[in-house]
Amino acid sequence: MNDQITMKLNMDKLILQALEEDITSEDITTNAVMRESRTGEVDLICKEDGIIAGLEVFKRTFELLDENTKVEFYVKDGDKVKNKDLMGKVTGDIRVLLSGERTALNYLQRMSGIATYTNTVASLLKNTKTKLLDTRKTTPNMRIFEKYAVKVGGGYNHRYNLSDGILLKDNHIGAAGGVKEAIEMAKEYAPFVRKIEVEVENLEMLKEALSAGA
Template identity: 45%
Template sequence: MSLAPLPRLIVEPPVRAALLEDLGLAGDITSTAVIPAEHRSTVIMGARKAGVIAGLDAAELAFQLVDPAISVTRHVPDGTAVKRGDTIATIEGPSRGLLTAERTALNFLGHLSGIATVTAGIVAAVEGSKASVVCTRKTTPGLRALEKYAVRAGGGMNHRFALHDAVLIKDNHVAIAGGVAEAIRRARTGVGHMVKIEVEVDTLTQLHEAMEIGVDAVLLDNMTPDELREAVAIVAGRTITEASGGITPETAAAVAASGVDLLSVGWITHSAPTLDIGLDFQSASS
């Protein structure tokens, strides 16, 4: 599946907000004081650690919003696995603008590439199974669209994007509604025919209840691989099965071997380490 870029209308608001946060009320006083206005430079954006790249649109936009005279030449597209020392992009333009936008551009690129990198690790761990790796709503406020894009860049898939686009009945919904079946019945009467309904179950007893009334997907929460295999047998292909809870690169293969359709992993967005990417000066002209 090809990686479709996000529309600029989605990418620009968080990038613009990050730049405004950094510029404050007086702009980049260091670069303005130290660097002549006419000075131009060429810099290289390079990988200091192996990983998967994501977020080049955000990084490039950071430079262009600061100074449209800055040009960015990409040497790899998003979704590319890079090695330490690989050149990601060459950037040329007014030196003040390059230095002003540098940190914001690297923040976005490093963060999103980190998400893509850990996602790719989980995807590799389940290779050969039918399971797909999906993210969750455990995202950084304001960055959900970008972070979910990074998951796709790493070979993963997206779960629902927000509360409005699908029903996911969680344990607290079940508790308040008085049971799995009652929660599903209420959901069916409360949403339109185009909306999918998924229910989280903690036990095989709850799973039987969900299957009796019928549902579009079941989230099998914190079950062991043996319990997951039994759950998959109970479902018998009648609905989508999703495993969730404590899935790591070390445990993913065993979870996928149970036969579930999806592995839901929240930490790939909320706890992925930043990929180390640097910006190094190459040449100058004035």
């Protein structure tokens, strides 16, 4: 997430869309009470124990509104934070701080919530061979943020999108006429794919999938 190339190519447009959703023409409330630019400072204070995630997205939200905004953090993604911890300070045009705070906090709160829950589940699997994977069941336009939060929390990313690999589910198997048939069709259509995964519901399906080369 600290990769500036990734940030600009993949995340800037999504953050801008979120800001545009919240500010269609102007922040009429802020502009009503703050007619001129004035520098101010706000504290970023934790309100609940957990794992923090999304700090760079939080920072970038303000920078996209005004590149002169300064953000200083006292924690980093993946740190355990506690209620009332001072996690950072944001300094800049008060109008920018007021207009961008909700979008910035929405990202930070959601990503931290995912990281915290992931960490709770991942800790139950500690000292086992089981790995906790995410899925594609992400919030629209939030996948890059939510999957990053899973990694911060101690989980692992599975497929990012439908082009990343073959995962045959019950509906695919049904359409193909069976596990063996589905795997054979997948191998024929995409022989370059290194891994074909199959969701199975019982041991018989498992044996059939393995014998067919999944």
